[in-house]
Amino acid sequence: MKFVDSASIFVQAGEGGRGCVSFRREKFVPKGGPDGGDGGDGGNVWLRTNSHLTTLLDFKYRKKYLAPRGSHGQGSRKSGRKGADIYIDVPCGTLVRNAATQEVLADLTGEGEEVMIARGGHGGRGNQHFATSTNQAPRRSEPGWKGEELLLDMELKLMADVGLVGFPNAGKSTLISVLSAARPKIADYPFTTLVPNLGIVRYEEYKSFVMADIPGIIEGAAEGRGLGLQFLRHIERTKILAVLVSADSEDPEAEYNMLLGELEKFGRGLNEKPRILVVTKMDIAPEDFTLPSPGDGVHVLAISSVAGKGLKELKDELWREVSMRDRPEESPLPECDGDAVTP
Numbered sequence: 001m002k003f004v005d006s007a008s009i010f011v012q013a014g015e016g017g018r019g020c021v022s023f024r025r026e027k028f029v030p031k032g033g034p035d036g037g038d039g040g041d042g043g044n045v046w047l048r049t050n051s052h053l054t055t056l057l058d059f060k061y062r063k064k065y066l067a068p069r070g071s072h073g074q075g076s077r078k079s080g081r082k083g084a085d086i087y088i089d090v091p092c093g094t095l096v097r098n099a100a101t102q103e104v105l106a107d108l109t110g111e112g113e114e115v116m117i118a119r120g121g122h123g124g125r126g127n128q129h130f131a132t133s134t135n136q137a138p139r140r141s142e143p144g145w146k147g148e149e150l151l152l153d154m155e156l157k158l159m160a161d162v163g164l165v166g167f168p169n170a171g172k173s174t175l176i177s178v179l180s181a182a183r184p185k186i187a188d189y190p191f192t193t194l195v196p197n198l199g200i201v202r203y204e205e206y207k208s209f210v211m212a213d214i215p216g217i218i219e220g221a222a223e224g225r226g227l228g229l230q231f232l233r234h235i236e237r238t239k240i241l242a243v244l245v246s247a248d249s250e251d252p253e254a255e256y257n258m259l260l261g262e263l264e265k266f267g268r269g270l271n272e273k274p275r276i277l278v279v280t281k282m283d284i285a286p287e288d289f290t291l292p293s294p295g296d297g298v299h300v301l302a303i304s305s306v307a308g309k310g311l312k313e314l315k316d317e318l319w320r321e322v323s324m325r326d327r328p329e330e331s332p333l334p335e336c337d338g339d340a341v342t343p
């Protein structure tokens with residue numbers, strides 16, 4: 001499933017520096033000619049892709065990007081310095097539109113692509129350019145030109161890196177709500193989640209990954225029971241699945257195996273996808289609770305979203321898995337696709 005992440009920012013290129021009005025003044029040269037230098041051009045604003053970025057999240061915090069102006073011209077024909085260009089890093093796959101016209105200005109897909117999105121204003125000419133045969137002492141110069149400014153709408157199609165799979169009530173939505181800014185509905189009845197939710201999980205300063213919370217899976221899902229099946233497709237291209245089982249489940253291991261069975265019946269590689277087992281609600285685990293051991297080298301993590309336990313370890317583990325894997329290829333849809341569901 002593709003999710004769309006979007007952000008709007010304001011960019012303004014630098015204004016050009018003012019041209020200078022000045023006359024040569026030297027000893028023994030009573031009436032020197034005009035020597036006012038030109039203003040420097042304003043800085044340009046560029047967008048460039050950075051493959052370390054995966055979301056537009058940073059633009060939720062900073063929305064204004066201004067390039068510096070050019071400096072003013074000076075006497076002795078000294079031109080002003082050009083304002084420095086600024087570069088705004090965006091993730092690969094960012095589509096950029098002019099917010100006012102919705103015209104597509106850039107479609108930045110590849111690594112290291114850059115595009116100038118707002119041009120700095122020209123510097124104004126100094127009075128040295130305005131001397132004529134009849135006016136040898138022009139007092140005229142130009143102001144700097146304004147830099148371009150515009151509002152940009154940016155859009156990024158996101159793919160989930162991590163898919164959460166579990167029975168209804170396993171705590172999937174609660175987990176995504178504590179790890180990301182997503183605020184899905186949470187309730188103590190099954191099938192609270194009816195459509196997938198997406199959350200961007202921040203990891204350390206510049207890293208993040210995308211998590212998808214889908215409706216709960218129940219036994220027989222692969223035959224169309226419940227809601228989960230139609231959404232399993234949305235986690236097909238995730239890099240890893242986190243299978244969630246609640247610590248207050250009657251038999252966590254059996255629950256895990258049943259979920260796996262449903263993934264296997266659904267097919268399309270879901271059961272072969274890397275996965276971890278996450279035991280949730282450890283704060284209400286029975287006293288004699290022992291962690292299930294799924295075998296197959298599958299890691300088991302114990303967490304409590306409510307008590308905030310084990311979340312750091314979970315993020316570490318997920319990041320490790322997500323960052324070392326490529327996204328699986330899209331597999332062709334089966335001839336008769338099983339979207340018809342009877343809840």
Ligand SMILES: Nc1nc2c(ncn2[C@@H]2O[C@H](COP(=O)(O)OP(=O)(O)OP(=O)(O)O)[C@@H](O)[C@H]2O)c(=O)[nH]1
Nearest residue numbers: 168169170171172173174187191192193216305306
């Ligand atoms: N004690 C405790 N309760 C939790 C924890 N995580 C979730 N819950 C509770 O479990 C119930 C179900 O949580 P949800 O996050 O809605 O579960 P879900 O897996 O998204 O459920 P569906 O959307 O129905 O599939 C809610 O009442 C939550 O408050 C936890 O760590 N500890």
Ligand SMILES: [Mg+2]
Nearest residue numbers: 172173192193
């Ligand atoms: Mg839910």
